[in-house]
Amino acid sequence: MAAGHPLTAEAGARVLREGGNAVDAVVAAMLTSFVAEPLLTGLGAGGYMLVAGGGEEPALLDFFVQAPTDRISAAAGDGSAASLKAIDVSFGDAAQVFHIGPASCGVYGVPAGVCAAARRWGTIPLERLVAPAARLARGGVVLNAGQAYVAKILGELLTSTPECAALWAPEGHILREGELLRNPELGDALMLLGREGAEPFYQGAVAAAVCDWVWARGGGLSGEDLAHYRALEREPVRMGYRDREVLTNPPPSAGGTLLAYALALLNRGPTPPTLRGVVDAMAAAQSERTPAFLDGLGEEGFLERFLATRLGATTHISALDGDGRACSSTCTNGEGSGVVVPGTGIHLNNVMGEEDLNPFGFHLHPRGRRMPSMMAPSIVMREEDVELVLGSAGSNRIRSALLQTIVGVVDHGMQAREAVDAPRVHFEHGIIYAEPGIDLRELEGEYAEVVQFGALNLFFGGVQAVQRLPDRLVGAGDPRRGGVAVSA
Secondary structure (H helix, E strand, O other), X not given: OEXXXXXXXXXXXXXXXXXXXXXXXXXXXXXXXXXXXOOOOOOOOEEEEEEEEOOEEEEEEEEOOEOOOOHHHHHOOOOOOOOOEEEEEEOOOOEEEEEEOHHHOOEOOHXXXXXXXXXXXXXXXXXXXXXXXXXXXHHOEEOOHHHHHHHHHOHHHHOOOHHHHHHHOOOOOOOOOOXXXXXXXXXXXXXXXXXXXXHHHHXXXXXXXXXXXXXXXXXXXXXXXXXXXXXXXXXXXXXXXOOEEEEEOOOOOOHHHHHHHHHHHHHOOOOOOOHHHHHHHHHHHHHOOOHHHHXXXXXXXXXXXXXXXXXXXXXXXXXXXXXOOXXXXXXEOOOOOOOEEOOOOEEOOOHHHOHHHOOOOOOOOOOOOEOOOOOOOEEEEEOOEEEEEEEOOOOOHHHHHHHHHHHHHHOXXXXXXXXXXXXXXXXXXXXXXXXXXXXXXXXXOOOOEEEEOOOOOHHHOOOEEEEEOOOOEEEEOOXXXXXXXXXX
């Protein structure tokens, strides 16, 4: 079991020890992550879950954020950020602008996804899985170094509304490492989810509270948007790579498609690929992210056409159980919108304000469209068995983090720990970003600008991976995001 926080990973491992399967474990870990990693995920977030192995056909559960009513589009139909609040977030050696506020809130999918996964694959009642996380929310979680760092760099967001500040700065300063974060209302909401399922969050009292609060403050989230939301099951992308098969997130998600494209390009070349080969594959994938690409993601058969014509803030949890079933789930709240709805404990997502997901302007997606996420929960199969279960956080860096981890395991023969810890490079907008330990001489003269980080950094994602070796299972949590792996 690998996840982004010790409490998250232990919650899933405990369920495996008690006889639950990989999906039970991931659901339990997800519920705990809403409390232990609340800046990255939560009931107001969206995500995906990929399940494979154990004799079942692979399936991808899509519960990602959906575009709400066009109320905001009508007011800012030029794609501007006029109704959004911009904040700067520094990663030390690089900075990124995020947009928050009520206009950034999309239709959340996590409650629907949790319940759909439990119904489809689970063996343990949801109410039982929810109870430990609810107790944790009520009693509080002591911030570790990783979560305290995220809180520090998101300080402007966390004090952007009185409701958010009441959670994160109750004594007038942003909570620091060793201080207690409590959210009793979230505990109540989790227990409601366990007892009554997703209905209250989409058509009941919680839905009404959320929509009234957001709508009154200029957001576009309506009761009709929530009432029509559904978690959807899709067939995963299947891409051959060397002697493996990689399963990942299909359209309308963008991340899995671009990851598959990059792997296909590398598959044409030598093994192991050169650094230049890896960066060139990243650059090729980045160049394909055009308006036409994003529009096409929702079309029937887009993936096959796309590959054929070219080839002739976020958490991740990975689990692998004793029956060979793997579960890989990635969720995101963006960075959070700063909008905490009183009485619910829910911090709503800011996905509609994420520049990485809206590269050609804001408020342009039609109502009901799943947002084109970069998230790509993935599973590598070898001779019909699961070999590697992985996924990552990190906005546009997700696909480069996963690409390099898969190359590390498949091409370089690394174990999961070594592959996850290895320094990474990322290409975007003509710039090479590199962690220490990457020899960039091979790229001299090829790319105009290089940003060299002084240490491993959460900018480069947060890969959580579990690997099956011939004699045992091993896991790796990404040190960039405080990740851990726990054996059941």
